[in-house]
Amino acid sequence: MPDETEAALLETVHALPAEARRAVLSYALFLRQEKELSRVREDEAGWDQRFRDPERIARFASWAEKSLADDPLKPLDQSTL
Numbered sequence: 001m002p003d004e005t006e007a008a009l010l011e012t013v014h015a016l017p018a019e020a021r022r023a024v025l026s027y028a029l030f031l032r033q034e035k036e037l038s039r040v041r042e043d044e045a046g047w048d049q050r051f052r053d054p055e056r057i058a059r060f061a062s063w064a065e066k067s068l069a070d071d072p073l074k075p076l077d078q079s080t081l
Contacts, residue, residue, distance in 0.1 A: 013024050051057055 013021055016024065051060070
């Protein structure tokens with residue numbers, strides 16, 4: 001349930017002409033996408049930092065090779081596509 005500020009904002013947006021309402025909603029969507037992109041960039045930066053460490057890369061490569069050896073990839077079943 002929206003608080004008073006959110007309710008007032010919704011009321012104001014609903015009172016706008018259709019074109020202005022679309023512009024406000026478009027901007028809100030833009031802000032939401034930017035927030036998500038920022039989160040993704042931070043996550044990628046974290047992975048980049050982790051993989052700058054040669055020892056960590058070596059451990060990852062060893063784990064990946066062992067995992068593939070323990071459970072080899074099955075051929076792609078074209079009928080499931």
